[in-house]
Amino acid sequence: MINEQELDVSIRRLVRALNAFPGIRTRGSCGGHDNPSPGQWPAGTWYVTFEVDRTDHGWFSLEFLAWLINNDYGQAGHHVTFYPTAAPPYLNQPGRCLHFALEGYDGENADELAAWIDELHAKYFIPPASARHPRATTRQRGKRRD
Structure with missing residues (x-):
């Protein structure tokens, strides 16, 4: 569990918003710094990296976040990038090794994104137990129903 007091103040709410999803665990973050030291990002930029559990909860959460950030939020002109990344598996x-990164640049406000995530999470997120999406097998799709 991440100790919130160790996080940059500007990124805390976003880390909380991501960790509120079942199956999501943040790994690292930086909120941007006026005088960054090595390993820190400059002011006006930020990042959060996270892992996704290999469960229905993790998959549903990842799917929701990908839609929310890449389609809904990103297409509205916000300066965010959401992508998978991995260290070399052979090492x-x-x-x-797979994890995901969420980055903001050009002065993007992490608190605004966190508020957006919290709002849509409460309104639209469907956890696995609530989802009703029967999937027909190939054999079932090919059968005629008279």
Whole structure:
């Protein structure tokens, strides 16, 4: 569990918003700094990295965040990028290297994104237990129903 007091103040709300999704665990973040030291990002930029559990909860959360950030928020002219990334599997633990990054640039406000995520999470997120999406097998799709 991440100790919120150790996070940059400007990124705390976004980290909380992401961790509120089942199956999402943040790994690292930086809120941007006026005089960045090595390993810190400059003011006007920020990032959060996170892992996704290999569960229905993790997958539903990832799917929702990808839609929300890439389609809804990003297309509205916000300066955010959401993408998968991985360390070299042959040097690490294959099958455990994939994680995701969310980055803001050009002065994008992480608190505004966090508020947007919180609002849409409350309104539209459908957890696995609530989802009703029967999937027909190939055999079932090919059958005629008279």
